[in-house]
Amino acid sequence: MGDHVYVTLRDRPGSGSPGRDVVRRVSSTVVLLGIVSLLTDVSSEMVASVLPLYLTAAVGLSPIAYGFLDGIYQGVSAFVRIAGGYAGDRGGQPKWIAVVGYAASALSRVAMLPAAGFAAITAVVTADRLGKGLRTAPRDALIAEASEPSALGRSFGVHRALDTFGAAIGPLVAFALLASVPGSYDSIFVVSFAFALVGLAVLVLFVPNLRTATGAARIGLRRAMRAVAGRPLRRPLAAAGLLGLLTVGDGFLYLTLQQRDDIAAGYFPLLYVGTNVAYLALAIPLGRLADRVGRARVLIAGHGALFACYLLAALPVGGIGLTIGVLLLLGVFYAATDGVLPALISRLVPAPARGSGIAAVQTVVVLARFASSVLFGVLWSVQGPGQSLLLFAALLVAAVPAAAWLLKGVG
Numbered sequence: 001m002g003d004h005v006y007v008t009l010r011d012r013p014g015s016g017s018p019g020r021d022v023v024r025r026v027s028s029t030v031v032l033l034g035i036v037s038l039l040t041d042v043s044s045e046m047v048a049s050v051l052p053l054y055l056t057a058a059v060g061l062s063p064i065a066y067g068f069l070d071g072i073y074q075g076v077s078a079f080v081r082i083a084g085g086y087a088g089d090r091g092g093q094p095k096w097i098a099v100v101g102y103a104a105s106a107l108s109r110v111a112m113l114p115a116a117g118f119a120a121i122t123a124v125v126t127a128d129r130l131g132k133g134l135r136t137a138p139r140d141a142l143i144a145e146a147s148e149p150s151a152l153g154r155s156f157g158v159h160r161a162l163d164t165f166g167a168a169i170g171p172l173v174a175f176a177l178l179a180s181v182p183g184s185y186d187s188i189f190v191v192s193f194a195f196a197l198v199g200l201a202v203l204v205l206f207v208p209n210l211r212t213a214t215g216a217a218r219i220g221l222r223r224a225m226r227a228v229a230g231r232p233l234r235r236p237l238a239a240a241g242l243l244g245l246l247t248v249g250d251g252f253l254y255l256t257l258q259q260r261d262d263i264a265a266g267y268f269p270l271l272y273v274g275t276n277v278a279y280l281a282l283a284i285p286l287g288r289l290a291d292r293v294g295r296a297r298v299l300i301a302g303h304g305a306l307f308a309c310y311l312l313a314a315l316p317v318g319g320i321g322l323t324i325g326v327l328l329l330l331g332v333f334y335a336a337t338d339g340v341l342p343a344l345i346s347r348l349v350p351a352p353a354r355g356s357g358i359a360a361v362q363t364v365v366v367l368a369r370f371a372s373s374v375l376f377g378v379l380w381s382v383q384g385p386g387q388s389l390l391l392f393a394a395l396l397v398a399a400v401p402a403a404a405w406l407l408k409g410v411g
Contacts, residue, residue, distance in 0.1 A: 026158045027146035032207045033139055034162030039199030040102060041163050043109060044128070045170030045276070046192040048073075049269035050178070052251035053258070054185055057265065061118065067377015069122060070249045071370040076126050077133025081366070085137030085359025092211040094138030094355055099203055101135025104128070106196035112189040136362060141355035144346040145210050152346060153295060156339035157287020161280055164334075168276035170195075171269035178266050232348040232410075233357060237364050239406035240341065243303055244368030246396045248376050248389065250275070250330065253313055256385040257326060261318040274324060278331020279338075286335045287343070295344035296407035300400060302336025305329045307396050314389035341365070344410065 055061045055069060084101060088094025108128035115124045140156075147155035170192075177187050254271045257263065263271070290298040309329035312322050342358045349357030379388035 025148070025151070026155055029146035029208055029210060030143050030155050030159055031162070032202065033143060034159045036102070036199045036203045036207065037139075037159065037163035038166035038169075039195050039202065040105065041166030042170040042173065043192040043194075043196035043199065044105065044132075045167045045272060046174045046188050046195070047109065047112065048251075049171035049174050049272040050185060050188060052255050053265055053268045055121070056255065058183075058185070059118070059121065063380040064377045065118060066251070067373050067375075067380070069118075069125060070251050070377070071373035072122060073125055073129055073249075073251075073373075076370070077129040077136070077362075077366055080130050080133040081137055081359040081363045082356065083359075084134040085141065085355035085357070088138035088141055088355040089353055093209055094141045095203070095207060095209045097138040098135040098142070099200070101131045101133070101138075102196070102200045102203055104131030104134065106131075106193060106200055109189055109193035109196055113186055133362075133366070137355045137359035140342045140346070140358045142207075142210055144342075144354055144358075145351070149347065151291060152343040153287040153289075153291035153340060154284065155287075156343045157284040157290075157335075160287070160335070160339040161283040164276050164280040164283055168273050168280055171272040171276070174269040175266070175273075178269070182266065233345070233360065235406040236345060236348065236410055237361055239403040240361050241364040241368045242399050242406075243396075243403050244365040245372050246392055246399055247306065247369055247372055248310070248392055249369065249373045252373070252376055252380070252385070253309070253326065253330065256313050256389065257318065257323050259385070260313075260316075261320075261323055271323075271327060274327030275330045275334070278328045279334045280331075282332060282335035283339060287339055290336075290340045290343065295340045296404075296410050298336050299340050299344065300404050300407065302333045302340070303396065303400050303403070305332040305336065307393055307400070309333065310389045310393040310396070314386045314393070316386060348410070 051073075052066065052070075055066055056063075061069065084097050088097045091097075105128050108124050108131065111124045111127065112121075115121050143155055143159055144152060173191065174188050177184055177191065181187060250272070254268065257271060258268055286298055286302075306329070309326050312326045312329065315322060341361060345357050345361045346354050376388055376392070379391065
């Protein structure tokens with residue numbers, strides 16, 4: 001591809017002709033994994049964009065019950081994230097661990113068809129999130145293995161941009177299906193399964209089976225776990241957990257906007273589109289910025305955008321301008337944190353234990369967000385969404401300086 005093209009493809013770090021600016025290159029493996037995530041996110045976001053309204057309006061869940069289910073959606077993957085990361089490290093072939101995770105999530109799409117009632121839906125959501133937990137760290141380890149150390153933020157940004165492009169398309173597909181056949185949730189589940197299946201095929205057939213470093217088998221289980229639990233990760237893990245505890249689930253934010261602005265059910269998926277478009281536009285620029293000025297700084301700044309998002313969503317009166325503002329700020333938050341955090345962590349642990357290190361911080365984040373969803377659901381039932389968001393905003397103001405101190409000198 002020509003020099004004028006932003007992404008130049010290559011297979012592994014260090015390949016390519018001498019004298020070329022390797023920092024400007026992104027591995028073909030990263031792009032292929034981005035395409036897999038794009039297709040998978042079309043699938044998952046089709047379901048996710050209708051799930052809050054489906055569960056509260058169609059199924060009839062209370063805010064507390066929805067908070068618990070949203071917590072499951074956010075946090076159950078924690079139970080297998082470290083196992084997935086370690087399994088990929090131990091065998092040195094994380095691709096096939098990721099394949100199992102993607103397959104489990106794909107099957108959960110069709111399992112939504114017969115699911116009825118809280119228990120059945122919870123079981124299906126759990127299976128989907130376990131699949132996500134199993135695949136995420138091995139996939140991110142592949143991205144790190146295929147990337148130059150100086151361009152990790154860019155590589156994760158490119159991957160997240162492709163991922164988020166799919167996340168923007170998914171709600172549009174769901175919106176089109178609901179517009180064609182109002183209340184046709186079954187059609188959403190079937191089409192979602194088809195996209196997931198194509199993504200799985202791309203992973204199996206086209207993504208190279210890179211062996212990550214020497215594998216934890218060579219350095220030994222105890223040494224790998226010491227690397228993950230060692231001093232370099234303690235402060236970042238604490239900071240990630242603290243900030244994750246004060247991150248309200250997207251579904252709650254969108255339900256708040258839907259109730260405040262009386263948004264029709266058919267238009268609900270479009271809220272996800274607004275956030276994902278902002279994320280898509282900013283993922284690569286903020287990844288590049290993180291490489292230049294420090295990943296910890298960009299991560300902290302992203303939570304400033306989340307604070308502003310809470311304040312706008314908590315206002316008693318809204319309108320299209322304020323709603324768009326909330327969606328854009330939420331997209332800024334994800335662009336500044338979602339790819340930046342694994343890029344930061346991947347440089348703090350030895351390469352053979354990289355997947356385990358990324359999994360460790362992801363586990364802390366999803367467990368914290370599980371607690372956040374349950375807590376916010378209870379607060380919503382007691383005092384409503386507006387006051388609950390203001391309380392979370394106040395706590396975030398106190399947490400951000402503490403997290404900045406914990407991340408001082410890191411990344």
